[in-house]
Amino acid sequence: MFCPQCGNQLEDDASFCGKCGAQLGGGAAQKKGTPSVASAVPAPVDTGTGAAAAGVMKAHGKLIVAGVVALVVVVAVIAGVVSMLTGGSTLGQTTDTVRHAFEIQQPYLAETPSGDYTNDSPYSVTSFEVTDMKVQNDGWLTAQVKAVVENDSFSVALTYGMDYYPYPDTAYRSPDQTGEYVFELMSSSVMPKKGIDKDEANGVAGEGLELNAETGTCQTTVDKTYQFWFADAVSSKTVTYAVGDSGWYIENEDTARKVTYKDLDGEYRAKTGDLTKLAQFTISGLNAETGTFTITYKVNGWSDEASWGTPDSYSEASGTLTAAIEPTTSDYEGQSDGYSYYFEAQGDSDHGSRQASLSGYLIQSDDGSKAIEIDSMSIGQDETSGWNGEVTSTVFDGTGTLYKQ
Structure with missing residues (x-):
């Protein structure tokens, strides 16, 4: 049945409502499922029993509420203590505190580009983000830091792993030093903002x-x-x-x-040495683009090989050679552009082996004269030797410097 005052479900033989304390009489409460019929309810007679029961129930309800409140207070106190001890879930660290430490320490200066080709300008932090903050079991904080630093020439994107170690309260420190920050570079990317300034x-x-x-x-x-x-x-x-x-x-x-080659055509003579035997050394037909030219020569003079049974003899040889200049960066002392202007020539001789060749360099002499240095020469010559008139072929192989006339 149900209490007519509050509707609380009751046992069929209940004499009062355990919820509101109303005293029940015959027919005052209804069985479940039976429609309620409005009727006058006589005023309850206060015998003391109902009031006592109601007092017990009210006291029991107050104890339950008090217990819940006490539990909430304990949980709050514990949370507060933990929060006080740990500084919350990040040991009191925020993006602002980490950025402050980052800008003071400036770890990025070790990672920023050099100024070999740029003018010096200071770097500043233009973007900063802290993610993945985690308090470790032994009381320190880890996080990931992404920053962008820029100067006039470069924009540098940096990613760091950060460790934060809080100082004990008893540690000697200034008010803004709450702990030690360690930034370890994970990656960097450099982007130019403009081209080079200088070289x-x-x-x-x-x-x-x-x-x-x-x-x-x-x-x-x-x-x-x-x-x-x-x-x-x-x-x-x-x-x-x-x-x-x-x-x-x-x-x-x-x-x-x-x-572009120039001014090679002309006559050349030696001042001293073996090349004084060159009666003629003429360059002609210079091609300014390819550096090819023609050499016409004539060698004459007495043999230096006279000995007993080998009398002195007069010999001569002449011919033409075709030469080509090949600039090279060899070990030979070159010109101011770092190149040596080397040439080789191949041709013929009208004596001896009928062959002629030579090589050398185009040089600027110390006194400013226009000159050619011959470092190799082989020109076929005829020389008569012996008492029986036998003709022996010899080679003229003089070296030295020829000066343009």
């Missing part, structure tokens, strides 16, 4: 070079002209700069040279 060796100064945004590189072309008595040489060097972790560096150098 004295390659003539870059002033406004510097323009950055190619698509390739992240910049280029310069350096032209330099060298003038010699026998040629004008123009060196055109294209230098490509790229960016790595350490900043700008020279990625590639392509050098193109153009040599």
Whole structure:
């Protein structure tokens, strides 16, 4: 049955309601499922029993509520103590506190590019993010830090692993020193904001070079002209700069040279030495683009090989040779452009073996004279030797310097 006052379900033989304390009479409560019929309910007679029961139930309810409140208070106290001891879930650290430490320590200065090709300018933190903060079991904090630092030339994206070790309360420290921060670099990426500012060796100064945004590189072309008595040489060097972790560096150098030959045609004579036997040494037909030319020569003079049974004899030889200049960077002392202008010539002789060859260098003498240095010569000659008139073939192999007349 149900209490007519509060509707609480009761035992069929209950004499009062355990919830509201109402005293029950015959027919005052209804059985479950029986429709309620409105009727006058006589005023309950206070015998003391109902009031006592109601007092017991009320006291029991108060004890339950008090117990719940006490439990809540205990949980709150425990949470507060833990929070006080640990500084919350991050030991009191926030993005702002970590950034403050980061900007003071400036660990990024060890990772930023050098200024070999750029003007000096200070770095500043333009972006900062702290994620994955975790308090470890032994009371220290780990996190990941992502930062972007920039100056006038570069933007550097950095990722660090961070450890934070809180100082004990008894430690001697200033008020803003709550612990030790350790930043360990995990990755970095350097992006140029503009091209290089300077490279004295390659003539870059002033406004510097323009950055190619698509390739992240910049280029310069350096032209330099060298003038010699026998040629004008123009060196055109294209230098490509790229960016790595350490900043700008020279990625590639392509050098193109153009040599125009001149003023070689003419007569040449030796002042001393074996080459004084050259009665003629003439260069003609110079090709200014290819550096080829023709040599006409004549050798004459008395033999130096006279001995008993081998009388002195007069010998001569003449012929033509075709020569070609080949600039080289050999160990031989070169010109101011770093090249030696070497030539080889092959031809014929009208005596002896009928062959002739020579090689040498185009040089600028110390006194400014136009000269050719012969370092190898082989020209067939005839020399009569012996008492029986036998003809023996010999070779003229003089070396030395020939000067243009």
